[in-house]
Amino acid sequence: MRCDFADSLLQGYFDGELSASSACEFERHLQHCVDCAVELVDLDLLRGRLQLAQLYEAAPAPLRKKIRANLRPVAAATAVSQPLLWHWLAAAAALLLLVIAGWRVNSMLRTDDYQAELAEEIVDAHVLSLQSGHLTGISSNDEQDVKGWFKARLKFALPARDFASEGFALQGGRLDVVDERSVAVLVYASTGHLINVFVWPAQGRDTSPQVGSRQGYQWVDWRKGRVEFCAVSDAPTSDLQQLQRLFSN
Secondary structure (H helix, E strand, C coil): CCCHHHHHHHHHCCCCCCHHHHHHHHHHHCCHHHHHHHHHHHHHHHHHHHHHCCCCCCCCHHHHHHHHHCCCCCCCCCCHHHHHHHHHHHHHHHHHHHHHHHHHHCCCCCCCCHHHHHHHHHHHHHHHHHCCCCCCCCCCCCHHHHHHHHHHCCCCCCCCCHHHHEEEEEEEEEEEECCCEEEEEEEEECCEEEEEEEEECCCCCCCCEEEEEEECCEEEEEEEECCEEEEEECCCHHHHHHHHHHHCC
């Protein structure tokens, strides 16, 4: 299965076209995604091979004569030596080994700084949705209607479920932007509180729920089945943990 980052950020990172924040995001991703690391090294190898291949078409003799008559002789470019080629390949292989080693040691562990930044951005998105009146792009408690609305807008299957019988009534959903990527948001109502559940595809194994709070709002983050969830609300943390268990069952 191709990593979503490979489609959205890898080529731009390789070409040096990303913003500083996006480049940092992709470099964090490289710490735990060996697939992207391998593809990045493969691109470097391909670029090196093309540079060494000297793919060109020899100019006809009359054209060469005309050019020489109008230009000063230009020294022929020095070809890259074979020892330099092997040195470059060895460096690329060493880079790949370092990435793989880092991935194994730090498999799917995010830094505290990244967690804090992500939590802050998600809480801000939650607060903005309450203030702007754009809480939902589709207002419905019907699971199939909500899934259908998201199906045309997402590249992954969204687990939209109504838990009204357990005290968490589905209100609908919307698309939002977090960490410079489009994410799905499911909206629930529970005992006078609105809960936003941010959902996006992720790599790596399932993780246990992590809890935190910012600006008077509580959040619970977890990963299951290559999908990451983050529930945010001013509801008690215990309510968010209960909703997390419902999603995980």
